[in-house]
Each structure stands twice: as C-alpha cells, then as structure tokens.
Amino acid sequence: MQRYNALSVLWGGLTGQRHWKKVWGEAEPKQHYDVVIVGGGGHGLATAYYLAKEHGLRRVAVLEKGWLGGGNAGRNTTIIRSNYMIEGNTEFYEHSLKLWENLSHELNFNVMFSQRSHLTLVFTPSQRDAMARRYNIMRLNGIDGEFWNQDRLRHEVPHLNFDGGRLPILGAYVQPRAGTARHDAVNWGYARAATALGVDILQNCEVTGFIRKAGELVGVETSRGEILADKIGLAVAGHTSVLAHKAGLGKLPLETHKLQAYVSEPVKPLIDQVIVFGGFGHFYISQSDKGGLVYGGDLDTYNSYAQKGNLPVYADVAAAAMQIFPCLGRVKLLRQWAGVMDMSMDGSPFITKTHIPNLYLNAGWCYGGFKATPGSGHTFAHTIANDEPHWANRLLTLERYREGRLIDESGHGPVPKLQ
Ligand SMILES: Cc1cc2nc3c(=O)[nH]c(=O)nc-3n(C[C@H](O)[C@H](O)[C@H](O)COP(=O)(O)OP(=O)(O)OC[C@H]3O[C@@H](n4cnc5c(N)ncnc54)[C@H](O)[C@@H]3O)c2cc1C
Numbered sequence: 001m002q003r004y005n006a007l008s009v010l011w012g013g014l015t016g017q018r019h020w021k022k023v024w025g026e027a028e029p030k031q032h033y034d035v036v037i038v039g040g041g042g043h044g045l046a047t048a049y050y051l052a053k054e055h056g057l058r059r060v061a062v063l064e065k066g067w068l069g070g071g072n073a074g075r076n077t078t079i080i081r082s083n084y085m086i087e088g089n090t091e092f093y094e095h096s097l098k099l100w101e102n103l104s105h106e107l108n109f110n111v112m113f114s115q116r117s118h119l120t121l122v123f124t125p126s127q128r129d130a131m132a133r134r135y136n137i138m139r140l141n142g143i144d145g146e147f148w149n150q151d152r153l154r155h156e157v158p159h160l161n162f163d164g165g166r167l168p169i170l171g172a173y174v175q176p177r178a179g180t181a182r183h184d185a186v187n188w189g190y191a192r193a194a195t196a197l198g199v200d201i202l203q204n205c206e207v208t209g210f211i212r213k214a215g216e217l218v219g220v221e222t223s224r225g226e227i228l229a230d231k232i233g234l235a236v237a238g239h240t241s242v243l244a245h246k247a248g249l250g251k252l253p254l255e256t257h258k259l260q261a262y263v264s265e266p267v268k269p270l271i272d273q274v275i276v277f278g279g280f281g282h283f284y285i286s287q288s289d290k291g292g293l294v295y296g297g298d299l300d301t302y303n304s305y306a307q308k309g310n311l312p313v314y315a316d317v318a319a320a321a322m323q324i325f326p327c328l329g330r331v332k333l334l335r336q337w338a339g340v341m342d343m344s345m346d347g348s349p350f351i352t353k354t355h356i357p358n359l360y361l362n363a364g365w366c367y368g369g370f371k372a373t374p375g376s377g378h379t380f381a382h383t384i385a386n387d388e389p390h391w392a393n394r395l396l397t398l399e400r401y402r403e404g405r406l407i408d409e410s411g412h413g414p415v416p417k418l419q
Contacts, residue, residue: 001196004108023192024068027200029224033061035384036220036229038207038243040064041073042183043362043369044235045190045201046377047384049107052197054378055385060199061229063222065206069187072237072369075307075339077261077296079274079284080371081118081178083145085137088395088407089348094143095392096375097177103374109189111181112289118178119148119157120278121324123167127279131173138175148172157275165323167279180274180286180294186373210247217247217358233360233384235376238305238340240363249354249361253345253401255416257299258338259367260309262317265332266291275324283320292334295321299341299367301417309338341367346400347419348407351380351393360384361398366419 002008002021012019035051037044040062051057064070080100082093104110122128135145149171154162162169191201202224209221211228219228234243238256245251270287277283285295297317300309314336321328344350344364349372354361362380365372379393389397400406412418 001108001192023188024195024201027061027202029061029202029205029222029227030059030200032059032228033200034059034229035231035233036060036227037062037233037235038220039071039235039237040068040201040203041071041235041237042069042186042190042373043073043237043365043376043380044233045187045194046373047233047235047362047380048199049190049194049197050378050381051385052194052199055381057385058198061227062194062199062201063205063207063220063227064201064203065223067203068191068201069184072339072341072365073187073373074183075261075337076183076367076370077284077286077294078180078183078370079118079178079286080113080181081175081274082143082371083118083120083134083138083173083175083178084409085134086407086409089409090138090141090143092375092379092392092396093372094141095379096372099374099378100181100371101177103186103189107189107193109185109192111185111189113179113181115177115179116273116286117174117176118274118276119172119174120276121160121172122170123279124170128170135173144175144177146174146176148174157271157273159270159325159327161324161326164326169324178274183370190377207243217356231358231360231384233362233380235362235380237342237363237365237369240342240361244361247359248356249359252363252398253414254364255343256303256305257301257341257343257417258304258306258309259296259299259341260313260317260336260338261294261296262314262333263288263335264293264295264328265334267293267331277320277324281316281320281323283317283324285321285325293328293331299343299417300338305340307338307340309336341365343416343419345414345416346406346408347410347412349376349396350398351376351383352389352397353383353387354398
C-alpha cells in the first residue's frame with residue numbers, strides 16, 4: 001500500500017502528481033472465498049479489513065450491489081458518540097469510540113475524526129434528571145460526560161435561543177470526546193487498507209440468492225455469477241429483511257424505515273460542536289469543514305426502500321431548528337436525501353451468529369450505526385473468525401428477544417419507528 005505522509009505530498013507537488021496509485025483495485029470474482037461479506041458500506045468494509053488484519057484471513061470478498069458507501073455509510077450526518085447507559089450498548093459504543101480515536105493512523109487515511117463534543121440540550125427539570133441518570137451511569141462505566149449549566153452554555157454557544165423558545169434552555173449534557181468524521185473517508189480508508197491486505201472488493205455485485213448443498217449454505221448467487229464461501233456475513237442495513245428471508249433466517253425483529261439528512265449552503269464558522277435539541281422535537285446539527293450546516297431529525301415513520309424523503313418531516317425539522325437557532329432562519333437548504341434504515345424492535349443492533357451455522361448477521365443499526373463502524377467491523381470480524389462473540393458484542397444477539405433481555409435505551413418498547 002502506498003503510504004500517505006508529508007514527504008509523498010511534497011514529492012507529488014514536485015513531480016506533477018503522477019505518482020498516486022489507485023486506492024483500491026477492481027477485482028474479478030473468484031470461485032471460492034473463506035469469507036464473503038455482503039454489503040460494501042462502512043460495516044462490511046471494516047469487517048473485511050479486521051478479518052484480514054487481525055485474523056489473518058486473506059481470501060475475503062466484499063460484495064456490494066452498487067458503489068462503496070452508496071448506502072447509509074455515505075448518507076449520514078456523521079455524529080459519533082458513546083453516551084449510552086444500558087449494558088450491551090455501553091461497552092460496545094465505547095469500544096467503537098476508542099477505535100475511532102486512532103483510526104486515521106491505523107488506516108493511514110485521514111478520516112477527519114473531530115472530537116468537537118456532543119451537546120444534548122435540556123429544557124425541563126425532569127429532562128435534566130433523566131439525562132443526569134444517563135451521564136452518571138456513563139461516568140461509572142468510565143465514559144466521559146459532564147453537565148454545562150446555562151452560564152457555561154451561554155459562554156460556549158452564545159447564539160442559542162435561551163429564553164425566546166417555548167421553554168428556556170437550562171443547560172446541556174456534554175460528551176467532550178464525541179464529534180464527527182468524514183463519512184466517505186471512512187469507507188475509502190477501510191476499502192484501501194483492506195485491499196492492501198488482499199481483500200477483493202466487488203462493486204456492482206448484487207447478492208440475489210443463496211446456494212445450498214445437502215441442506216448446507218455454501219455460497220451466494222450474484223449478478224456476477226455464483227460465489228462459494230465457507231462463511232457468509234450479512235451487513236446490508238435496510239435491506240437485511242430481504243436477504244435474511246432468502247437465506248432462510250425467517251422473520252427478524254426489524255423494520256425498514258427512511259431517514260432524511262439536510263445540508264445548507266456554506267456559511268462562516270458558526271457551530272463548533274454537535275448540538276442536539278433533545279426536547280419536545282428532534283433536531284441535531286453540526287457544521288462541516290466546508291461550512292455547510294449538516295442536520296437532521298426524525299424518521300419519515302412509514303416503511304419504505306426509497307432513498308428520498310418527504311416534505312412534512314422537513315417542516316418539523318425546520319421548526320425545531322428555529323426554536324433553538326433562530327439565526328439560521330435565512331440560511332438556504334442546499335441538499336437533501338434519505339437513507340434506508342434497519343430499525344430494530346428495541347433500538348439496539350445485532351452482531352451475531354445465527355441458527356444457520358455459517359451465516360452471520362450484522363444489522364439493526366437504526367439511525368446510529370455510523371459511529372459504530374469501527375466497533376462493528378472489529379467485533380463482527382471476531383465473531384466470524386472465532387465463531388464466538390468479542391466481549392463488546394456478547395449481548396448484541398438475536399436471542400435477547402427470546403430471553404426477554406431487551407436493550408431498549410429510549411424505553412419506547414417494540415415500536416421501531418420510535419426507537
Ligand atoms: C440520513 C441519515 C443520517 C444518519 N446519521 C447518523 C449519525 O449522525 N450518526 C450515526 O452514528 N449514524 C447515523 N446514521 C446511520 C448510519 O448511516 C448507518 O447505521 C450506517 O451507515 C450503517 O452502515 P452499514 O455499512 O451497515 O450500511 P450501508 O452503508 O447502508 O451499507 C449496506 C450496503 O449493502 C448494500 N446492499 C444491500 N443489499 C445488497 C445485496 N443484495 N447485495 C449486495 N449489496 C447489497 C447496499 O447497497 C449498501 O451499500 C444515519 C443514517 C442516515 C440515512
């Protein structure tokens with residue numbers, strides 16, 4: 001793999017930028033692999049990378065029906081945090097955040113991870129108490145968290161609408177190590193590092209079915225022909241139910257919904273942190289390095305595979321934005337899109353073996369899976385390679401539904417659109 005460093009930039013500048021190599025190759029499908037990962041989003045690519053790097057598997061392929069990062073991995077608002085309070089999520093998301101902290105070095109690719117802190121605003125004493133409980137649990141688990149009272153918040157984010165909205169802003173719960181990263185860079189970084197370790201990345205290769213021999217799953221049917229594999233991992237986000245059904249996994253505790261994201265025209269630096277409304281409406285916002293305000297809100301709340309959203313949700317998001325940042329009123333919306341979410345019944349993911357011996361499942365990310373990318377790839381690779389979970393994903397199983405051990409952070413119950 002070509003190393004990126006200051007000297008190679010300098011060398012490129014002096015030699016007409018002719019020495020740059022392709023970041024990942026265009027592999028032809030082989031007949032047989034040790035492991036096939038279906039889905040070339042961040043989770044699939046990260047899994048392939050850790051399978052090769054940590055478990056020494058070289059005959060690994062990632063099969064992507066479109067282009068790398070064309071799914072949710074390239075469509076999200078890039079918020080990264082680990083402010084979870086229920087066992088199962090707590091250790092998993094903190095494991096992932098720790099991997100983020102060294103990811104650019106690990107991949108030798110700048111994923112632009114920016115620990116700019118994540119603020120959840122509070123408006124009422126009861127909301128403050130509920131958040132205090134969450135942040136105290138986090139601190140007991142060794143995860144950073146603090147409370148900023150109104151004075152501190154006025155100092156850090158002076159343009160918030162403290163007293164002019166429906167309720168006053170009392171303060172904010174803050175995770176200082178949280179932040180954002182560049183989504184494309186994460187996909188490209190993992191793809192490049194995995195390719196260098198011998199992983200085949202096959203784009204435009206849709207998995208259309210599964211091959212069985214004497215009742216055993218032995219491979220996949222794809223739009224580029226049949227591919228045999230000893231082990232198969234599914235990491236297809238909102239398309240999980242479709243493939244799981246074809247593979248014989250039956251009905252999973254998942255629903256497919258869509259979530260929109262919005263980016264404004266670029267403006268001068270205005271918002272230094274990730275800020276979440278957290279009150280009587282849903283709205284989260286940060287500012288990209290190009291100056292665009294990147295923001296979002298709730299799901300469209302009906303099942304769909306369309307990668308576009310509807311206007312009423314935008315109206316809600318805009319109303320919430322105006323509650324806390326009236327100064328954004330005249331900023332123009334530049335771009336809007338949606339992604340197809342794999343919403344689980346308790347709002348928490350699965351990284352797990354299945355009842356089919358060589359089939360493994362990575363799904364249920366709802367709208368929080370970007371921050372999980374390194375942790376998900378790392379623990380999914382461990383699960384596939386060793387046939388048993390890593391400590392960080394040991395509770396993220398499908399069995400938890402059978403055993404009544406739900407990991408329901410929001411307390412909404414089995415209503416995926418509310419998770
Ligand atoms: C608008 C929006 C905002 C979000 N904001 C955040 C956020 O701020 N923070 C956060 O942590 N998370 C966020 N998320 C969620 C996050 O983007 C996802 O959870 C995460 O990217 C899932 O990654 P993935 O690799 O599992 O899925 P994807 O990136 O969707 O990858 C799955 C891939 O599988 C491919 N595929 C599907 N079917 C097949 C098939 N039959 N054969 C081959 N390939 C197939 C798809 O083309 C796709 O590329 C957001 C999502 C959206 C849509």
